[in-house]
Amino acid sequence: MRSTTNYLFCFLEIFSSEGGIQSYVRDILKAYVSLTAAANSPPQAQVLLLRDSPDCKNPYQSKNIKFYYLKTDRPWLGRLKFATILLSCLVQKRPQRVFCGHINLAPLIQTLCRPLGIPYTILTYGKEVWEPLAPKYQTAMRQADSIWTISRYTRDSLRDSFAARTCQINNLNPEKFPIVPCTVDGNIFTIGPKSQHLLKQYNLINAKILITVARLRSTDIYKGVDVTIQALPQIAKTFPNVKYLVIGRGDDRSRLAQLAADLGVAERVIFAGFVATENLAAHYRLADACVMPSQEGFGIVYLEALACGVPVLAGDADGSADPLQDGKLGWRVPHRDSAAVAVACIEMLKGKDKRCDRDFLREQTLARFSFESLCQSLEEIFQASDTPKNG
Incomplete structure (x- = not known):
């Protein structure tokens, strides 16, 4: 320059x-x-x-x-x-x-x-x-x-x-x-143990934890939080201890909470509200999988989760192909298909796939982003x- x-x-x-x-x-x-x-x-x-x-x-x-x-x-x-x-x-x-x-x-x-x-x-x-x-x-x-x-x-x-x-x-x-x-800042978003303090705060001890970090605006329904909530009953059949931590704020929270109640999974969905950037990494580390079946231009959330070694799920027709490296680093499913989200989440929580190897996810992500x-x-x-x- x-x-x-x-x-x-x-x-x-x-x-x-x-x-x-x-x-x-x-x-x-x-x-x-x-x-x-x-x-x-x-x-x-x-x-x-x-x-x-x-x-x-x-x-x-x-x-x-x-x-x-x-x-x-x-x-x-x-x-x-x-x-x-x-x-x-x-x-x-x-x-x-x-x-x-x-x-x-x-x-x-x-x-x-x-x-x-x-x-x-x-x-x-x-x-x-x-x-x-x-x-x-x-x-x-x-x-x-x-x-x-x-x-x-x-x-x-x-x-x-x-x-x-x-x-x-x-x-x-x-x-x-x-x-x-x-x-993604690899010095901030790192692999580490789950915070016992946060596990207690959100009542997540001994749970299999899904996480989404997204705005909860009624204009941003495409983020897919509702789709993941709809998938929880099916996921719970395989993992009865599954819980879903939703980080973000917005006017759509009440609709999402009512949806969880209507589906009988209200006790599984924890709305954490806004979390400052400096505290996000500790929240990602709580998760066994990061789930956002969305339509993103790219999806910085995926990079942050991957840098923390957390397996990710994204939509299959958007810019998330880049952070997920065309599926090499995560699951890509139709973004409004709760059944497909459930199947992928069960695979992620089982943790047997290469795309669940935390060191591999972090290494491949930082090499490119x-x-x-x-x-x-x-x-x-x-x-x-x-x-x-x-x-």
């Missing part, structure tokens, strides 16, 4: 809420800071945050990175401030590239960048770009210099969509769609983007 590089990053939010996208974006920023720290004259960067406020804890604060916190009580005012500061940065700083952190920001960035001749990159994750997009978003993506994708599934979905819209099947430049995968591998990928992409293109 050249020392003269000047980048502008635009995100919806990073610090004010939890989720896979927020975690991914934080890793991108952390990698950027790491890559630029050793430079004699570190490159400058500006970061615009539409929904974050100045009181957010920010571990990436640096004299070489200026953060703009634009959250307001009135959303329209925040959007106006965002657009005003974005235009000011573009005109005054003339960044070499703008990184658009969400498709919702893309039309504005396209409108302001194109007349100024400033290239922009759009970061994509999963569901937000899997479905057909409105024309203004299609235009913004078509005119983007590049589109980062989080997994092969999202990349292929985007490329197929581009081909269908433009009638170009063989002329899509693969360099326009680099994959920038998620990462460590923070160092992310830094290497980003350095190659930044270097390519810094190279002037002929013609």
Whole structure:
């Protein structure tokens, strides 16, 4: 990365809420800071945050990175401030590239960048770009210099969509769609014994434990917590001591609790609520299996569980193919099929499959998805983007 590089990053939010996208974006920023720290004259960067406020804890604060916190009580005012500061940065700083952190920001960035001749990159994750997009978003993506994708599934979905819209099947430049995968901190998520304190806290002593870490929002039913609850009666026939620890918060919790009661498994389902990142690893280690039959753009949860040596179950038609390495490291089942989830969970709890070898799971995961591998990928992409293109 050249020392003269000047980048502008635009995100919806990073610090004010939890989720896979927020975690991914934080890793991108952390990698950027790491890559630029050793430079004699570190490159400058500006970061615009539409929904974050100045009181957010920010571990990436640096004299070489200026953060703009634009959250307001009135959303329209925040959007106006965002657009005003974005235009000011573009005109005054003339960044070499703008990184658009969400498709919702893309039309504005396209409108302001194109007349100024400033290239922009759009970061994509999963569901937000899997479905057909409105024309203004299609235009913004078509005119983007590049589109980062989080997994092969999202990349292929985007490329197929581009081909269908433009009638170009063989002329899509693969360099326009680099994959920038998620990462896991192997120093935090480690193999270890089950915490006796937590086992007592959740009444899990002598239980076979399934775990899910996910938002419990009514808009995120696809995470599959309800499907796993529906599978519990069948699993209990083989493992009468099975219990299901659900970590996460949201407005769908009451529906899920009622579903467990209706199925007669309420005593088996423990809703732990929100767990801070620094305490997640200890909770993963409680589990005999991590279960999330979902539709994910990637699924950072799977990496965290695998790095802790915990067997995992995911959906079979989404970006989870990457962390599970096409089934080498876990079970992939139809994401709304409770019978298939039950069968897979029973196999996982028996623990006889190679995909239950904790050391193997951790070793294979860190070999491909460590923070160092992310830094290497980003350095190659930044270097390519810094190279002037002929013609």
